[in-house]
Amino acid sequence: MKKIGLLIRKEMLDILRDKKTLIMMILVPIVLYPLLIIGMTLVLNSVMSTSEEVSYTVGFDGEYADVVADLQEVMAQDSEEFDEDVEFLAMDEGGSSAVLDATLRFETDSDGRLRAEITYDSTAMNSAHVCRMLEDAVEGYRQKLVVEGLAKLDLDEDFLHPIICTTVDEVSEAESFGVSIGGSIGMMLIVMILMGALYPAIDTTAGEKERGTLETLLTLPVTNFQMIFSKFVSVAIIACVTALLSLISLAGSVLFLIFGVAGDMVVEFGFSATAMVGALPMLFLTMLVTALLSSALCMCFCVFAKSFKEANNYVTPLLLVVMIASMAGMLPSVELDQRTVLIPIVNVSLMMKQVLSQQFSFVLAGVANLVNLCVSILIIWFLAKMYDSENILFADGFRSFRLFVRRSDVKKGTVPDNGDVMLAVTVLFLLMIYVGSAASARLGFWGTAVTQLMILAVPLLLVWYMKSDVKTLFSLNAPRKGTVLGSVLLYLGTYCLIMVLSVALMVLFPESMENVELAFSPIAEQPFVFILLVVALMPAVGEEFLFRGLMFGSIRANWLKRHPKEPAVKGAVYAILISAAVFGVFHMSLAKFFTTFLLGALFAYIVYRTGSIYVTMGLHFVNNAVSMAVMKYPEAVGKVLPFLMEEELSMVEIVGLLAAGVVLAGLGFMLLGKKKE
Amino acid sequence: MIEVRGLCKEFERSRKAERTAGKAKKQRVKKETFLAVDHVSIEACEGEIIGILGPNGAGKTTLLRMMGMLMSPTGGEVVLTDEEGNEIAELTQKKAAIGYLSGNTKLYPRFSVREYLQFLGELYGFDKDMVRKRSEEIFKVLDMEGFADNRIEKLSTGQTQRASIARCLMADPQVYILDEPTLGLDILSADAIIHFMREQKERGKTVLYSTHYLEEAQILCDRIYMIRDGRIVAHGTPAALMQQTGTDNLRAAFHVLYDTEGAR
Numbered sequence: 001m002k003k004i005g006l007l008i009r010k011e012m013l014d015i016l017r018d019k020k021t022l023i024m025m026i027l028v029p030i031v032l033y034p035l036l037i038i039g040m041t042l043v044l045n046s047v048m049s050t051s052e053e054v055s056y057t058v059g060f061d062g063e064y065a066d067v068v069a070d071l072q073e074v075m076a077q078d079s080e081e082f083d084e085d086v087e088f089l090a091m092d093e094g095g096s097s098a099v100l101d102a103t104l105r106f107e108t109d110s111d112g113r114l115r116a117e118i119t120y121d122s123t124a125m126n127s128a129h130v131c132r133m134l135e136d137a138v139e140g141y142r143q144k145l146v147v148e149g150l151a152k153l154d155l156d157e158d159f160l161h162p163i164i165c166t167t168v169d170e171v172s173e174a175e176s177f178g179v180s181i182g183g184s185i186g187m188m189l190i191v192m193i194l195m196g197a198l199y200p201a202i203d204t205t206a207g208e209k210e211r212g213t214l215e216t217l218l219t220l221p222v223t224n225f226q227m228i229f230s231k232f233v234s235v236a237i238i239a240c241v242t243a244l245l246s247l248i249s250l251a252g253s254v255l256f257l258i259f260g261v262a263g264d265m266v267v268e269f270g271f272s273a274t275a276m277v278g279a280l281p282m283l284f285l286t287m288l289v290t291a292l293l294s295s296a297l298c299m300c301f302c303v304f305a306k307s308f309k310e311a312n313n314y315v316t317p318l319l320l321v322v323m324i325a326s327m328a329g330m331l332p333s334v335e336l337d338q339r340t341v342l343i344p345i346v347n348v349s350l351m352m353k354q355v356l357s358q359q360f361s362f363v364l365a366g367v368a369n370l371v372n373l374c375v376s377i378l379i380i381w382f383l384a385k386m387y388d389s390e391n392i393l394f395a396d397g398f399r400s401f402r403l404f405v406r407r408s409d410v411k412k413g414t415v416p417d418n419g420d421v422m423l424a425v426t427v428l429f430l431l432m433i434y435v436g437s438a439a440s441a442r443l444g445f446w447g448t449a450v451t452q453l454m455i456l457a458v459p460l461l462l463v464w465y466m467k468s469d470v471k472t473l474f475s476l477n478a479p480r481k482g483t484v485l486g487s488v489l490l491y492l493g494t495y496c497l498i499m500v501l502s503v504a505l506m507v508l509f510p511e512s513m514e515n516v517e518l519a520f521s522p523i524a525e526q527p528f529v530f531i532l533l534v535v536a537l538m539p540a541v542g543e544e545f546l547f548r549g550l551m552f553g554s555i556r557a558n559w560l561k562r563h564p565k566e567p568a569v570k571g572a573v574y575a576i577l578i579s580a581a582v583f584g585v586f587h588m589s590l591a592k593f594f595t596t597f598l599l600g601a602l603f604a605y606i607v608y609r610t611g612s613i614y615v616t617m618g619l620h621f622v623n624n625a626v627s628m629a630v631m632k633y634p635e636a637v638g639k640v641l642p643f644l645m646e647e648e649l650s651m652v653e654i655v656g657l658l659a660a661g662v663v664l665a666g667l668g669f670m671l672l673g674k675k676k677e
Numbered sequence: 678m679i680e681v682r683g684l685c686k687e688f689e690r691s692r693k694a695e696r697t698a699g700k701a702k703k704q705r706v707k708k709e710t711f712l713a714v715d716h717v718s719i720e721a722c723e724g725e726i727i728g729i730l731g732p733n734g735a736g737k738t739t740l741l742r743m744m745g746m747l748m749s750p751t752g753g754e755v756v757l758t759d760e761e762g763n764e765i766a767e768l769t770q771k772k773a774a775i776g777y778l779s780g781n782t783k784l785y786p787r788f789s790v791r792e793y794l795q796f797l798g799e800l801y802g803f804d805k806d807m808v809r810k811r812s813e814e815i816f817k818v819l820d821m822e823g824f825a826d827n828r829i830e831k832l833s834t835g836q837t838q839r840a841s842i843a844r845c846l847m848a849d850p851q852v853y854i855l856d857e858p859t860l861g862l863d864i865l866s867a868d869a870i871i872h873f874m875r876e877q878k879e880r881g882k883t884v885l886y887s888t889h890y891l892e893e894a895q896i897l898c899d900r901i902y903m904i905r906d907g908r909i910v911a912h913g914t915p916a917a918l919m920q921q922t923g924t925d926n927l928r929a930a931f932h933v934l935y936d937t938e939g940a941r
Contacts, residue, residue, distance in 0.1 A: 003800060010785075010796050017787035212783035216844075218747050219782060220800060221773035 003222055007230030008237075011204055015238055018207075021199045025238060029192075029246035034253040041257055055085035056101045056130040062090040064106040067114070067141075074140040075133075082133060101130045183329030186352025188250075189243060189287065190326040190345060194294045196242025197235050198315060201298035204231045206311035225384040228299075232380050235295040236288075243287055282365050283355055290348050293372045294322070296379040303383055329353040336360075339588065341368045344375050413469040415557045416462055421550060425582060428458045428546070445526050449534045456542035459550040473557070474549035479612035483672055487606045490668025491619045494602045496661030498595050500654055505591050524631050531628050540621035543583075547600060548607045548616055551579040556608075576604040599623070609672040678722050678758050679744060679775075679852045679883060685752030686714040686739050686907075713739045715907035716753065721852070721883045723760075726874055728898035729887040730931065736907040737887040738779070738856055744885065745777035745854045759851065773801060776845035779856030786830035790821065790840045793829065797847050808847075815843050819869075835866040842873055853877055855886035859893065871897060895927040903934055910934055 015021050060068050068088050075082040089100070102120040109115055116138050120131035147157055208214045217227065301318055305311035322345055328334055329349035336350040347368035354360035416424075431454050440447030463470050470476060479487075523531060552575045559571035583600030584593040603616040630637050687710050714736045721727045729737050742748040744755055746768060757765040757774055765771050784793060791812060798808030816822045819839050824832060829840060838858075845853060853874070859867040874884050874897065888894055894901060895915045902912040911918060911934050915927055922933040 006796060006800050013792075014785055014787055211786060212781055213785050215747065215779070216782040216784065219745060219772060219775070219777040220797070221769040222800070223769055 004226050004230050004233075007222065007226060008233050011231055011234035012237065015200045015203055015234060018199075018203055021203060021238065024199045025196060025242045026245065028195075029242065029249045033246060033249045034256075037250070037253040038257065055087055056126060056133075057087045057089055057099060058130060058134065059089050059091040059100040059103040061105055065090060067106055068104070070144075071134075071137050071141055074144060075137050078140065081136060084133070086130065086133065101127045102134060104134060183327075183331075183349065183353045185356060186329040186349040187323075187326040189247070189352065190290060190294070190348055191323060192246040193239050193243040193287070193291050194298070194319065194322055196246075197239035197291065197295045197298045198319075200235045200238040201295060202302050202305075202308055202311040202315070204235060205299060205302040206305040206308055209305075210307045228380060228384045232292075232295055232299060232383075235299060236291045239291040239295050240288060243291065282360070282362070283352075285369060286348060286351060286355075286365070289369045289372045289376075292376045293344055293348075296376040296383075297322070299383060300379050303386065325349070336364050336368065338591065342371055342588070344372050347371060407465055407467075410465070410467050412467045414466045415468060415473060415561075416466050416550065416554045418555055418558055420462065420466070421554050424458050424462050424550070425546075425586070428454060429586070431458075445523055445530070445534070448523070449538065452534060452538035452542050455546055456538070459542075459546045462550060473553040474545060475553065475607050475611055475613045477612045479610040479615050483610040483612075484615060486668045486671025487610055487615050487619065488668070489664050490606065490672060491602065491623075493661045493663065493665025493668055494598060495623070496657045496664065498598055500657050500661070501598070502595055503654075505594060508591070523628075528628075528632055531632060532625055535628050536621050536624035539624055540617045544603070544613055544617045544620055547579050547583045547586075548603055548613055551582060552576065552604045552607060555579065572608050576601050576608065579604050606672070678720070679885070680721070680756045680758075681717060681719040681740075681744060681753070682756065683753035684714055684717045684719075684740065684743060684750050684755065685712055686736075686743060686748065687711070687751040688713045688739075712907050714743065714750070717904065717907070717909055718753075719744075719885075719902055719909075721885055723851075723881045723883055724878055725899045726878050726884045726886070726897055728894040728901040729885065729904065730889075730891070730894060730901055731887075731904040732935075735904045737904060739907075740904070741777075741779070741854050741856045741885070741887060745775055746772050747777065757852070773848065774851050776848055776850035776853045777856075778841055778845055778853070778858055780860060782841065784829045784837065784840055784844065787828060789826045789828055790816075790832075790843065791825045793840075794843060794847050797844060801848050811847060812843075815846050819843055819846075834861070835863065838862060838866055839869065842870065850882075852883045853885065855884065857887055857889065859888060859890060867893075891927045891931055901927075903931070905935065 072088065075086065088104075091100075091103070101124070102118055105117045105119070107115045107117070118131050118134050118138075121127040146160065150157060150159060208217065297318060298315060301314040302311040305314050325343070325345040326349045328340070328346040329352055334340065334350065336347060336354055340350055341347050341364055351360065351365050351368050355365070432451055436447070436451040436454065438447075439450040443450065463473065523535060555578055556571050556575035559574055560568060563571065580597050580600030584597035587593070587596045603620065606616050606619070607613055689710050717736075717740060719727070729740065731737050739748065743750050746755070755771075757771050759765055759774070765774055784790075788796070794812045794815065795805075795808055798811060799805065803811070812825075816825050819842060821836070821839055821843065824836055829837065832840060855870075855874070858870050858874075862870065871893065874886065877884055898915060900912065900914055901918060903910050903918075911921070913921065918930045918934070919925060919927065922930040924930045924933060
């Protein structure tokens with residue numbers, strides 16, 4: 001702890017003595033922002049004020065001078081609406097229009113109605129403005145004529161308005177303010193924090209390498225984690241300070257504008273600052289967590305760079321992605337919900353929108369911050385693992401990726417490295433989000449099949465490229481004798497436990513469960529054979545290959561290779577937990593995470609004990625088929641297995657399920673554990 | 678004492694290989710692995726100066742980096758024992774017991790020497806006042822009082838090297854591992870380094886160092902290991918090496934040893 005403190009002090013001192021960082025951190029927010037904002041407003045102001053002093057000239061037909069006189073009278077009566085001078089010039093047939101802002105022509109048609117035609121230039125501000133004024137004046141004149149006409153018929157003006165429609169915006173002014181500018185404030189905050197994190201992140205990683213001090217640092221008696229963690233904290237502190245300075249400076253310039261020079265220019269927001277006080281702690285927490293996240297993201301890229309220049313290149317795409325993600329808050333229909341809360345950066349942007357419109361839920365905001373915190377911790381943990389002297393100092397960086405080797409140079413039987421596996425999953429994840437959702441939108445039910453094909457294709461492509469020994473890696477073996485029964489029992493037991501768990505989760509995340517049912521409604525229309533094929537059989541093969549084959553197999557094999565002295569069980573546990581966690585995240589639902597995690601761990605354990613992926617393929621198929629049957633034929637299933645259909649379980653049922661689960665799972669464990677490898 | 682047993686380091690290197698694909702001959706780069714350090718065993722005791730000699734690319738730096746805990750070996754092990762003969766197991770403690778200095782261990786340019794030593798001393802677990810006192814002593818010994826408060830980026834080459842030695846002294850390790858410490862220095866600065874190594878030897882410290890200056894090694898080293906292509910080709914006291922080859926200086930001995938090894 002003391003060492004971390006010392007290291008942080010050293011990093012901070014080092015960063016603060018760097019001119020580039022200081023410029024980004026202090027000069028830009030303190031000098032540039034106010035200059036830009038105040039300058040822009042003043043320029044705008046002066047443009048607007050010059051236009052105010054102008055008086056407009058309108059040309060008109062000499063014939064209709066009496067109509068124009070009436071118009072002028074209307075305009076004179078309502079001096080608030082028509083506060084600027086308009087000069088009417090009578091023009092002859094061929095009069096030039098060069099000096100005129102607009103011309104007004106009248107014509108009496110065959111029915112005896114008067115028609116007015118305004119000619120104007122939409123590109124000139126004055127002309128457009130006077131055109132609007134003339135329209136209003138003509139409208140006022142029309143009303144006057146109507147009222148006069150009614151009076152002649154002895155009718156009241158109310159005759160014209162038998163019904164009156166008024167609209168009331170149920171959204172408070174503060175809320176609509178939040179929606180309209182909350183999103184952009186969120187984006188600004190995120191980008192400011194990122195900018196603040198960027199230079200220190202480059203300086204402490206690539207900069208240190210470039211200056212040759214990294215090797216010295218590695219000779220010191222500190223662990224990799226202490227080193228990375230202190231760098232991370234220092235970068236986050238600087239990012240926070242930068243963001244705070246920027247915010248203060250922005251707020252200061254706005255306040256200066258409101259109460260200072262251009263007071264009348266600034267539009268009233270109808271936004272009460274006092275109402276914001278309640279949200280302040282959450283805002284502050286969000287800012288802190290976002291600073292941590294963006295520092296982690298920046299460092300994640302910079303660590304691999306050898307020089308400032310290289311780091312800049314790596315960071316540019318990150319910058320673009322974060323900027324685009326942070327614009328989520330500006331999209332009108334996107335809201336913070338069970339799904340969007342899981343996407344880092346996007347959730348901050350959406351949360352800011354909610355906070356500023358004063359209708360945010362503490363739970364979702366908390367979850368968003370938690371998610372971001374977890375992502376940061378994961379990144380830092382990963383970096384601490386990667387940041388050993390060898391990878392960073394003496395090799396080319398991406399050493400955990402075998403994918404970047406030409407295929408002809410890949411040795412036969414290579415096991416994909418953990419980096420390759422994670423990259424494959426990330427690519428697949430993106431494919432699913434973009435191609436998968438596009439396919440679903442186009443093809444409906446069969447779009448799901450496209451997604452499933454991608455899930456199958458990615459692991460197969462990877463092992464083809466790696467020339468891996470598929471039989472060993474994917475455990476394509478017959479199960480060991482006597483393990484199948486144990487696996488089935490274990491699965492049944494776990495299923496009982498999962499049922500209890502999902503009922504509990506339903507209470508916690510009711511909306512999410514409804515979403516799940518909604519998502520299944522288009523599927524339910526299909527014939528059951530197709531459903532079985534696409535939703536049960538294809539995932540059973542594809543997901544098993546991906547998670548239990550590629551991921552579990554590779555991570556375990558790599559662990560064994562790297563820790564030859566330690567007991568092999570540890571590697572299996574490590575691989576089971578990681579593959580299960582990714583399997584859980586992969587299903588993109590907060591509520592389903594725990595159950596899929598449990599299933600993922602179970603399946604990986606079964607593959608580990610039976611040595612066969614076919615067993616889990618079978619179980620996965622049955623698992624999906626049963627839940628599809630529940631969706632498709634609720635009544636029929638309810639007759640055979642009534643307990644599957646209940647949404648709420650009684651206490652007795654819960655205890656019964658728990659007991660059955662423990663007994664079955666225990667039996668399964670015993671049967672599986674007995675067979676030693 | 679530091680002992681190295683059967684140490685290996687495997688690297689990947691690219692080699693151009695010709696391959697006939699169809700009719701046309703294609704030149705392409707093939708990756709292959711090789712041992713940069715090949716089963717090296719070294720023993721260095723207290724009060725000894727050990728020289729590691731060898732041509733460029735022989736694996737000296739890789740060997741020293743592994744001994745300095747900057748690289749992990751692909752085979753074999755590095756064993757460190759403290760004064761009482763107990764093995765030091767934990768990595769951070771191993772690092773604390775080793776003073777590693779090479780051309781690549783630069784100092785933070787934005788710190789002054791004094792600030793840097795203060796940071797280091799506290800990091801090694803000494804308390805503040807003691808670090809302050811030790812820094813003053815070190816500055817006096819190395820004649821650095823004139824530039825102790827200057828930023829390191831403003832120092833000359835000789836001053837910087839002295840600051841690097843000050844860094845090692847502050848940690849007061851048992852084993853010094855110096856990778857070509859006198860490379861590119863003027864006579865005065867080089868002599869200061871040699872003086873420093875002798876002094877540490879007298880204080881009962883272990884010094885391992887690599888160099889290309891054979892005359893320097895001849896008078897300074899207690900024992901010498903000569904390596905080539907990652908393997909030890911000869912070792913012993915300078916006198917023994919000269920006797921073995923029938924020469925009267927280390928430079929000639931070096932040539933004889935490498936020529937016979939090359940012919941083998």
